[in-house]
Amino acid sequence: MPETTQQPWRVRSMPDLIALARAMEQDAVAGYRALASRMRDENRADLAAVFDRLVAEEQGHLEMVDRWSADTGGEIAAMPVLMPEASFDDEGAGVVAPELLSSYRAFSMAVRNEERAFVFWSYVAAHAPSHDMQIAAERMAKEELGHVATLRRERRLAFHAGRKAAPKAANVDLPMLEMQLNDHLERIAAMPMAGEKFRALAAAARHRAAAMKAIPFVGTPLLDNLPEPVSGQAVSLSEFLLDCYLDLAEREKKEQPRLQAQAFAGQLIDSLQQLRALPVP
Known part of the structure; x- marks a missing residue:
């Protein structure tokens, strides 16, 4: 995910902003697809299915960006102005031994990617050069917050599916x-x-x-x-x-x-x- 230290206010136009959003989603699709392919090659059908679900989730995000682009006139810059680093981080899942991976770890990695995206778009909004771009970046941040919520639910399910009963804290708010x-x-x-x-x-x-x-x-x-x-x-x-x-x-x-x-x-x-x-x- 692009770092906020990379001056996101260099995103100077709506076509640039949409191009960046699209490139980030495409990067995530490619990353999860590569992980799904590797898990199939390693005979880990269970984890391949998890990454396939993440591919489908990110493709849905990409379709949302494309609909948004059409709603705003369909103009997209040829290249995103701010992709100095890979926007998707597999946190070593592409090289670590498959037996060290789990559904919980896969969803945890996805959660952290979406959290970084939320922080990034929030920062873009805070430094936007126009009101329209501020609103657009805030919309992206809100979308990412929704993605965080979805993936954290999936991670909780994976966690509870693989854990033993543990003592619960009582009387907390x-x-x-x-x-x-x-x-x-x-x-x-x-x-x-x-x-x-x-x-x-x-x-x-x-x-x-x-x-x-x-x-x-x-x-x-x-x-x-x-x-x-x-x-x-x-x-x-x-x-x-x-x-x-x-x-x-x-x-x-x-x-x-x-x-x-x-x-x-x-x-x-x-x-x-x-x-x-x-x-x-």
Whole structure:
């Protein structure tokens, strides 16, 4: 996925933006198709089927971009202006031994690709040179957030299909979990390699906890299935909270809490990007 450090504001026109969106989706289709072919060659029909599903998902995204292009006049730049790196990252799945792969790992890789795409398009929107391009980039970010939700559901199913029963945490709610995340982030912020950005993420967690008192959510059944170990680490807790907000964004009927859940999900994706970038001690 293109890095936000590559100055996405160089995308200066709608044809360029659509060309970039199309190229990113085509890259993902080609990546998953190559992985499906490799799994068939390695007699892993189960994983070939997973990657085939991901190919179909990305082809659906590509068709959406093509419909969008037609709706805006059909003009597409000949080449995307910002593809300095491969937009699709198979995270080593193309070379790792097949026996080390699983459906859960495949969906995890797909989730991270979609999360990076969401962050990228959010950044494009923030630096768009025109209102029309800002709206277009925000639309792409919203689409990617939907893809994240779909793939994270698939990943949960794969996880539960392959796991043994684990003790569940009891009597938890989202504000409580956000304050636990705040504590984790504050501890990370005190480390020499972390600093102010993690204090800002901790403050965002506190803000989300307070905001839910003013605009409560309808509730998510995911809170009934919180594995005890999840709350002990910042990354796993952020992952769980993100799943909750994506679930709430689909369940909420009222616009304000639905938009709040989507905004919270976006913040958690950003938090996860920062946490994953931390150097391993």
